[in-house]
Amino acid sequence: MKPYLFAAIGASFFATSLAVHAADVPAVLQSKCASCHALTKPESNSLDRLWERKGPDLHYAGNKFNKEWLVEWLQDPAKIRPAGEFYRKHVKPGTKEDVVDESSLAPHPKLARKDAEAAANALMTLTDPDGLIEKGAFKDQKVAMSMGAMYFNKLRGCAACHSAVPGKGGLSGPEMATAGKRLQPDFIYSYIKDPQKIDKGVWMPKLDISDADLQKLTSYIVQLSAKEDKK
Amino acid sequence: MNSRNSISFSWLTSIGLISLLAFMEPAAAASDDSFEHAERLYDTYCTQCHGVNRDGNGVNSVFMSVQPRDHSDAKGMGDIPNSEIIDVIKKGGLAANKSVLMPAWGGVFSDEEVNQLAAYLRHVCKCGSDQ
Structure with a gap:
């Protein structure tokens, strides 16, 4: 077969699979999730969209979440983002520091086990076709928690926006205490490396962090949830 | 008359x-x-630490070891040259021997947006030669 024929068949297969990916979002997600979450890659990355969206994008959920966690969380959704999504719409001036306006936060709907399992299964099919998440990037080398904490709190300042311990730390970003159970390590690694590549416009900066430091931070965050489990 | x-x-x-x-x-x-876009950027990215009132009392500031800069402080802000403001927004606090907790936003904002934000900060503090 001629090379160009290979290329043509390959391109048409690629186009078809992409079209199916965009059009064929499982029905359970359309009914349960679509009103607040983007299930396909959004066309616009404007600031307006960031302000209007009600929940994080889920079009790469299959490369982001751990399925077991999804099943449990969807039945009993504990708050992950202390100031909601998007934080600016839920904070107000307090006596001294700004405070979270709890009355403006709507709890995430609870699903019955059967629906949670169906939704989790469906979410895991929403994978990232653009290579946003570097598969195999995390080398699973353990870091001493004291060293990890030093990077997280002092050297990289992650704690300014994220809490590693419940009730202590920044509020504008998702809590990290359960992130190891919630998220795939390669997603954590890739998101720290370049949050703007995965979630364009998000209020987390892209820092210049070496691979060695990304490994340490990812390992620390993964281990945090194991620490939480022991409590 | x-x-x-x-x-x-x-x-x-x-x-x-x-x-x-x-x-x-x-x-x-x-x-x-003329500050509309800069104000939107500030509200989106900066208020989490610098506060809704631009006074350094953002929702994250409670647990921070270094208080974020009060951008409404004419004296404090007036002493900072524009070049340093631009450097700190782009490269982070360490670029001016300040706190690591101020991250580098150069990977998020274009140079033009950084300049707009710097001008907006002069507008907020009502200070400095470039206001």
Whole structure:
């Protein structure tokens, strides 16, 4: 077969699979999730969209979440983002520091086990076709928690926006205490490396962090949830 | 001056004042409009630490070891040259021997947006030579 024929068949297969990916979002997600979450890659990355969206994008959920966690969380959704999504719409001036306006936060709907399992299964099919998440990037080398904490709190300042311990730390970003159970390590690694590549416009900066430091931070965050489990 | 002339004079004065105010309003509004994008950027990215009131009391500031800069402080902000403000927004606090907790936003904002934000900060603090 001629090379160009290979290329043509390959391109048409690629186009078809992409079209199916965009059009064929499982029905359970359309009914349960679509009103607040983007299930396909959004066309616009404007600031307006960031302000209007009600929940994080889920079009790469299959490369982001751990399925077991999804099943449990969807039945009993504990708050992950202390100031909601998007934080600016839920904070107000307090006596001294700004405070979270709890009355403006709507709890995430609870699903019955059967629906949670169906939704989790469906979410895991929403994978990232653009290579946003570097598969195999995390080398699973353990870091001493004291060293990890030093990077997280002092050297990289992650704690300014994220809490590693419940009730202590920044509020504008998702809590990290359960992130190891919630998220795939390669997603954590890739998101720290370049949050703007995965979630364009998000209020987390892209820092210049070496691979060695990304490994340490990812390992620390993964281990945090194991620490939480022991409590 | 008779009473008729006096009434005409006060009418003229009033009309003059109204005209002046009408002239001034759009000018002030136009000046604020020029900060519209920078204000949106500030609200999106900066208020988490620097606060809704731009006073350094953002929702994250409670647990921070270094208080974020109060951008409404004319004295504190007035002492910082524009070049340093631009450097810190782009490269983070460490670029000016300040806190690591101020991250580098150069990977998020374009150079033009950084310049707009720097100008907006002068507008907020009502200070500095470039306000």
